[in-house]
Amino acid sequence: MPTTPIRRKLMTALLLTSGVVMLISSSAFCAYDFLTYRQQTLHNLATLGDAIAANSTAALAFQNPDDAREVLSALRAESHIVDASLYTLDGRLFASYPATHPAVQAATPPPDGYRFEGGYLIGVQPVVQGQRRMGSLYLKADLAAVYQRLRSFVLIAVLVMVSTCAAAYLLAARLQRQISEPILALARAVADVSSRQDYTLQVLRPRGYELGVLADSFNNLLVQVEAARSRLQSQLGRLDLLHRITRAIGERQDLPSIFQVLLGYLEAELPIDFGCIALCDPADAQAVRIASIGTHSQSLAQRLEIDQQPRVPIGQNGLARCVAGELVYEPDVGAVDYPFPQRFRRAGIRSLVLAPLLVQKRVFGVLIVGRRAVEAFNSTDCEFLRHLSEHIALASHQAQLYGALQQAYDDVRQSQHAILQQERLRALGQMASGIAHDINNAISPIALYTESLLEREPGLSNRTRTCLVTIQRAIEDVAETVSRMRDFYRVRAPEMSLTRVSLNRLIEQVVESTRARWSDLPMQKGVVITMQPNLASDLPDIMGSETEIRDALTNLVFNAVDAMPDGGTLVLRTRWDFRDVESQAENVPAVHVEVSDTGVGMDEETRRRCLEPFYTTKGERGTGLGLAMVYGMIQRHSAEINIDSSVGQGTTVRLSFIPAQTTLMTAQDTPAGPATHHLRVLLVDDDPLLLKSVKEVLDADGHTVVAADGGQNGIDTFQTANRSGQPFSLVITDLGMPYVDGRKVATAVKTESPQTPVVLLTGWGRRLIAENDTPPHVDRILSKPPKLAALRTALAELTAGAASVPPTPREQTS
Amino acid sequence: MATMKRAGPVAACVLLFLGLSVSAAVPPAEYRVKAVFLFNFAQFVDWPPDAFTAPGQPFVIGVLGKDPFGAELDAVVRGETVSHRSLVVERYFNIAELHNCHILYIARSEIGHLPQILKALEGRSVLTVSDADGDDQTGVMIRLVSRSNRVGLQIDVGAAKAGHLTISSKLLRPAEIVGGPEG
Numbered sequence: 001m002p003t004t005p006i007r008r009k010l011m012t013a014l015l016l017t018s019g020v021v022m023l024i025s026s027s028a029f030c031a032y033d034f035l036t037y038r039q040q041t042l043h044n045l046a047t048l049g050d051a052i053a054a055n056s057t058a059a060l061a062f063q064n065p066d067d068a069r070e071v072l073s074a075l076r077a078e079s080h081i082v083d084a085s086l087y088t089l090d091g092r093l094f095a096s097y098p099a100t101h102p103a104v105q106a107a108t109p110p111p112d113g114y115r116f117e118g119g120y121l122i123g124v125q126p127v128v129q130g131q132r133r134m135g136s137l138y139l140k141a142d143l144a145a146v147y148q149r150l151r152s153f154v155l156i157a158v159l160v161m162v163s164t165c166a167a168a169y170l171l172a173a174r175l176q177r178q179i180s181e182p183i184l185a186l187a188r189a190v191a192d193v194s195s196r197q198d199y200t201l202q203v204l205r206p207r208g209y210e211l212g213v214l215a216d217s218f219n220n221l222l223v224q225v226e227a228a229r230s231r232l233q234s235q236l237g238r239l240d241l242l243h244r245i246t247r248a249i250g251e252r253q254d255l256p257s258i259f260q261v262l263l264g265y266l267e268a269e270l271p272i273d274f275g276c277i278a279l280c281d282p283a284d285a286q287a288v289r290i291a292s293i294g295t296h297s298q299s300l301a302q303r304l305e306i307d308q309q310p311r312v313p314i315g316q317n318g319l320a321r322c323v324a325g326e327l328v329y330e331p332d333v334g335a336v337d338y339p340f341p342q343r344f345r346r347a348g349i350r351s352l353v354l355a356p357l358l359v360q361k362r363v364f365g366v367l368i369v370g371r372r373a374v375e376a377f378n379s380t381d382c383e384f385l386r387h388l389s390e391h392i393a394l395a396s397h398q399a400q401l402y403g404a405l406q407q408a409y410d411d412v413r414q415s416q417h418a419i420l421q422q423e424r425l426r427a428l429g430q431m432a433s434g435i436a437h438d439i440n441n442a443i444s445p446i447a448l449y450t451e452s453l454l455e456r457e458p459g460l461s462n463r464t465r466t467c468l469v470t471i472q473r474a475i476e477d478v479a480e481t482v483s484r485m486r487d488f489y490r491v492r493a494p495e496m497s498l499t500r501v502s503l504n505r506l507i508e509q510v511v512e513s514t515r516a517r518w519s520d521l522p523m524q525k526g527v528v529i530t531m532q533p534n535l536a537s538d539l540p541d542i543m544g545s546e547t548e549i550r551d552a553l554t555n556l557v558f559n560a561v562d563a564m565p566d567g568g569t570l571v572l573r574t575r576w577d578f579r580d581v582e583s584q585a586e587n588v589p590a591v592h593v594e595v596s597d598t599g600v601g602m603d604e605e606t607r608r609r610c611l612e613p614f615y616t617t618k619g620e621r622g623t624g625l626g627l628a629m630v631y632g633m634i635q636r637h638s639a640e641i642n643i644d645s646s647v648g649q650g651t652t653v654r655l656s657f658i659p660a661q662t663t664l665m666t667a668q669d670t671p672a673g674p675a676t677h678h679l680r681v682l683l684v685d686d687d688p689l690l691l692k693s694v695k696e697v698l699d700a701d702g703h704t705v706v707a708a709d710g711g712q713n714g715i716d717t718f719q720t721a722n723r724s725g726q727p728f729s730l731v732i733t734d735l736g737m738p739y740v741d742g743r744k745v746a747t748a749v750k751t752e753s754p755q756t757p758v759v760l761l762t763g764w765g766r767r768l769i770a771e772n773d774t775p776p777h778v779d780r781i782l783s784k785p786p787k788l789a790a791l792r793t794a795l796a797e798l799t800a801g802a803a804s805v806p807p808t809p810r811e812q813t814s
Numbered sequence: 815m816a817t818m819k820r821a822g823p824v825a826a827c828v829l830l831f832l833g834l835s836v837s838a839a840v841p842p843a844e845y846r847v848k849a850v851f852l853f854n855f856a857q858f859v860d861w862p863p864d865a866f867t868a869p870g871q872p873f874v875i876g877v878l879g880k881d882p883f884g885a886e887l888d889a890v891v892r893g894e895t896v897s898h899r900s901l902v903v904e905r906y907f908n909i910a911e912l913h914n915c916h917i918l919y920i921a922r923s924e925i926g927h928l929p930q931i932l933k934a935l936e937g938r939s940v941l942t943v944s945d946a947d948g949d950d951q952t953g954v955m956i957r958l959v960s961r962s963n964r965v966g967l968q969i970d971v972g973a974a975k976a977g978h979l980t981i982s983s984k985l986l987r988p989a990e991i992v993g994g995p996e997g
Contacts, residue, residue: 057984061854062967063847064988071987129857129984130897 006180014172015165022164026157034150038143041080042114042121045141048078049125053137056086057129060094068095082120083140089133112136119143182206186215199226231380238384241269245388249395253402256292258395262388263294266369270381274300274349274370278312280323280363287313288323288366303347312340322354322366327386329353331375344370351376355389359397367392421613436482437736437763440784445693447475447785452697455788479785480547500541500660501549503593507533507572510553518561518570527567534573540659542591548633555626556595556653562618563599563651571596576659591659596652602645610643630655678702679799680726684714684733684745685761690784694732694761697788703795711740715748722752729799735762746777757798761786847965848945848958849887855917855941855956856896858985862978865916865939872902874914876940878931879921881905909934920944920954928953939978952993955979959990968992 052071059068068086075081075097085096114123125137189203199222205215245265249258263275274297278288290310293301301307314320318328319340330352333341344352349370357365367389371377377385450472454465511533518529553572560570573594602610602617609615611631614624630653634641637657645651681703685691691707698705706721706728708714714733721728731749735742746758757779780794852875873896877883891901906912908924909931918940920931925946932953935942944951945958945965955977957968967989974981 055984055987058858058982058988061857062851062985062988063964064966067988129854132857 006183007176010176010180011169011172014176015168018168019161019165022157022161026154026161030150030153030157033153034146037149038116038121038146041141041143041146042123045081045121045123045139046114046125048075048081049123049137049139052084052139053125053127056095056127056137057134060086060088060127060134061129065095069097071095072097078141080142080145081139082142083138085138086127087136087138089135094135110138116143119147178208182208182211182215186211186218190218193222199229234380238380241265242384242388242391246391246395249392252395253399253406255396255399258392258399259292260295262367262392263292263297266388267294267296270369270384272369273297273372274304274344274347274368276301276306276368277357277365278319278368279365284311286315287311288319291365300347300349304343304349306343318352318354319366322356323363325356325358325361325363327353327355327382327389329377329382331377333370334374348372350374353377353382353385355385357389357393357396359393364393364396417612424614437784439482440479440763441687441690443475443478444687444785445689446471447479448693448697448788450475451788452700456700475785477547477551479783480545481551498543499546501544501546502539502541503549503574503591503657504535504539506546506550506553507535507574507593510550510557511572513550514554514557514561517558522561522567527565529561529564529567530569532569532571534571536573536575539574539576540589540591542637542657543660544637544657545633548636552630552633552655553593553595555630559626559653560595560597560599560651563597563601565600568598568650569596570598589659591657592654593657594652594654596650598650601647601649601651602643603647607643607645611641677799678704679729679795680704680706680721681795682706682708682714682718682721682728682731682733684708684711684717684731684737684742686710686734686737690734694786694791698791698795701792711737711742711745714745715740718749718756719752727753728756730757730759730795732759732761735760743775743778746775750777759794759798844960844965845883846886846890849883849890851958851965851967852887852917852919852943853890853894853901855943855985856901858982859941859974860980860982861916862939866899867914871899871914873897873899874902874904874916876912876915876918877903877905877921878909878912878918879907879924882921912940915940917941917943920946922946925951935977941974941977941979956989957992966990 052075055071055074056068059065059071072084072086072095075084081097083097086094088094110122110124112124112126114121116122119142121141121143123139123141125139127134127137185206186203189201193199193201193203202219202222203215205212205219245262248261248265252258252261259277263277266272266275272294275294276290276297277292279291281287281289288311290301290306290312293307298307306312312319314323318330318336318338322328330336330341333345333350333352336342341352344350350372351374352368352370355367355369356363357367367385369385450468453460454468454472460468511531518531522529557570557572564570571594573596574592575594576589576591578589606617610627612624613628615628616624631641633639634655639658640656642654642656643651644654681698683691683694683698683705685694685707686709688709691709695705695707706717708717711733714731718728718731731745733742733745733749737745742760742762746760749756749758758777760775760778760781761784762781763784779798782790782794856873856875875887875891877887881887887903891903894901904915906915909927912918912934916939918935920928920942922945924931925944925948928944928951932942941956942954943956943958944954951957953970953973955970955973957970959966959968967985969981969986969989969991970993971981971986971991972993
């Protein structure tokens with residue numbers, strides 16, 4: 001029983017105390033009484049002895065033992081005197097009492113004085129008369145009475161003690177409860193609390209000051225323990241929430257999703273009545289932009305009007321401090337007189353916490369949470385939100401890093417893809433170079449003859465002239481196309497001829513040349529495509545390559561037609577305006593060409609990738625090069641391309657060019673070159689058709705042209721002519737020839753006659769020029785198909801000041 | 815006590831011998847006891863102040879008549895004092911010689927002249943002691959009487975009173991009182 005010890009202790013203490021007190025007092029009393037009584041006895045005996053002695057003087061003096069015995073017999077009244085004797089001065093026994101036991105008397109009296117000897121008080125009293133001693137009185141008193149009295153006292157003391165202890169026990173048994181009961185009650189209550197672990201219990205306050213204080217202290221302790229426990233509980237809950245949120249946002253990689261998950265958790269479990277996240281705008285330091293609003297906070301957000309106007313200016317509310325990196329707690333937004341808190345107040349949110357989202361000491365956003373009650377956030381909440389904001393910031397940062405990584409990865413993949421494409425293009429370019437060479441060779445006579453015909457045959461009918469012009473343009477386009485085959489993404493070549501181009505005229509040409517595609521072919525299937533040219537009348541010219549732009553527009557028209565398998569409207573619009581150019585402070589005019597269709601449109605993925613080469617949605621029909629070529633053109637012209645499209649809504653492609661300078665540039669393609677004096681020209685080529693056409697054209701100009709078939713043949717001819725005293729004024733040689741190519745011919749010519757200019761005629765020409773790869777000993781490079789004007793210019797410039805040769809009969813070496 | 819028992823027969827023999835030879839030169843043991851008694855009377859009796867004329871005056875024990883004590887009395891008082899007074903033994907042949915005395919032993923030889931003696935002592939504070947036999951001894955203050963084998967005392971309180979002497983009640987205890995206060 002755990003209740004006994006304190007009771008027993010209390011009882012023991014009380015009883016022991018009273019017992020000991022009683023014992024000591026009784027003992028003291030007994031001892032005192034014993035001593036005083038004994039002293040009294042001694043005193044009495046002394047008095048008695050005095051009296052007896054005084055009365056015995058005469059008997060001793062006059063030797064009357066009878067009288068002495070009579071005197072002594074008076075001691076009969078004193079029962080405790082067991083022996084009394086009178087001795088004479090010389091020590092003889094004179095008389096004794098009781099007379100019946102004289103034998104027990106000592107023969108001589110002991111020395112004077114009183115002493116206690118073995119239960120007896122023995123006194124020897126001198127018997128004196130006047131100054132004269134007569135003898136001695138011996139008295140022996142039994143102390144039994146004294147001891148009897150002592151025994152009685154001890155007995156009484158024991159009885160008193162026993163009764164006292166009994167009384168004390170009875171009293172203590174009742175009184176100790178006043179002390180022990182409250183303590184035991186307290187102990188029971190404490191044990192109860194401890195065993196049930198229920199710290200909400202309270203101990204009843206017992207009577208008594210100290211116990212009351214103890215109970216109060218204990219209750220106070222319980223309250224504190226309970227508070228600490230619940231605090232711990234809530235901390236654990238918070239920790240758990242933090243953990244779950246952290247895990248949830250850790251699984252997400254994009255900011256909106258992270259924010260939504262976070263706000264969802266906060267709304268459900270913190271809980272909060274309103275939550276949103278605002279992000280700092282790098283371009284706008286004066287405001288933050290609400291980026292995400294909790295699902296359950298949407299209605300409040302509408303009342304706060306931050307869903308329509310997400311921009312929240314900094315500097316007129318606690319946001320400024322928060323953006324500076326401080327956690328801001330507004331216990332009562334009603335007390336803050338700024339517009340932003342007042343908006344919250346109107347929406348019914350009374351307390352706000354703004355937690356900064358810090359990454360690397362830079363605040364990139366703010367977590368805003370609110371509750372309807374005033375002072376609804378305690379320090380724990382704030383601390384939690386602070387920790388949470390750090391986690392979110394970290395997660396956001398990681399998400400951003402992840403995004404950047406993904407971007408970098410995509411970039412790398414794209415680069416890889418581009419390199420692959422480049423590789424394919426390079427291979428294609430090599431192949432194309434060969435083809436281009438052949439084509440250039442093949443079309444050279446056509447070009448030359450056409451040009452020659454147009455120039456030299458005044459009698460041509462109008463129709464023939466139109467046809468020839470068309471052929472010439474087609475040949476030029478072929479040559480351009482062929483030359484561009486390798487050059488999709490090459491930076492604008494220096495020699496690319498930039499001319500003033502009227503986009504309106506080009507569009508008219510394109511509309512004409514593509515009529516078959518947008519009108520005739522669809523018509524066969526019963527599909528109607530309405531072509532609507534919408535051209536600005538005052539459109540400025542632009543500087544550019546007419547053929548490239550024409551090709552690009554043609555491609556765009558084809559794409560638009562393809563996008564409208566069920567018919568629709570195709571709008572070709574030109575306009576110009578002043579646009580903002582980021583890099584330039586002033587407005588720069590821009591000339592726009594728009595090709596709009598009402599077709600199927602493009603989805604986001606397609607829109608993003610449509611400019612990539614070999615990307616096509618047309619399957620086998622498409623090459624994937626159309627828009628890529630358009631893009632190449634755009635890049636070479638420093639222009640811009642914008643594509644607006646959505647699925648089912650059609651597509652608008654807008655090309656924006658920089659308009660030409662107002663000063664007119666001299667047209668490069670002058671129809672006729674400067675007139676030159678007649679020259680002796682050696683023409684070396686392995687292609688007889690080319691030899692023939694060039695020879696005829698130059699002949700027609702009045703030059704003496706010797707054609708040599710092949711490189712070696714050319715060298716031989718040149719050397720022969722040189723040694724025979726009829727040197728050539730100029731050598732025109734093809735670059736690519738079997739066995740002995742144009743370079744060797746040039747070297748040989750220069751070895752033979754360093755002054756003789758050498759013109760290299762090549763189907764590879766553009767590449768050579770582009771790569772700045774003019775071979776040694778070559779004075780000029782002309783590309784195939786050669787243009788009459790270019791030939792004439794070259795001849796004139798290279799032979800300026802050279803001696804003119806008289807026209808000679810035609811001679812042909814073979 | 816044993817000595818006492820033996821002293822009894824001895825004293826009886828002495829008395830018997832005294833009775834047979836009264837005039838023997840050597841005083842019997844009886845007188846040694848009586849000599850001590852004489853001395854002891856000085857302890858139990860108070861004298862009036864006029865009994866002494868001068869402060870240094872000795873206490874005088876007088877023996878009137880034929881001295882039976884021999885040297886015993888002198889031996890007893892030698893060196894003793896009474897109330898700081900030295901003791902002197904004086905012997906008188908007749909009462910006229912008595913000059914200044916405090917205790918007067920009247921020997922048997924003078925008992926016949928008792929009335930003259932008493933008359934001479936009248937008005938004076940002298941304790942009279944006698945051990946003579948015979949009844950007509952009125953006026954003697956203390957008589958030493960032989961009782962069986964010891965000496966007893968007979969005190970005439972009236973005579974003592976007349977002599978302005980105060981006898982201690984202690985002395986009266988072992989003594990036989992005779993006479994009355996009136997005479």
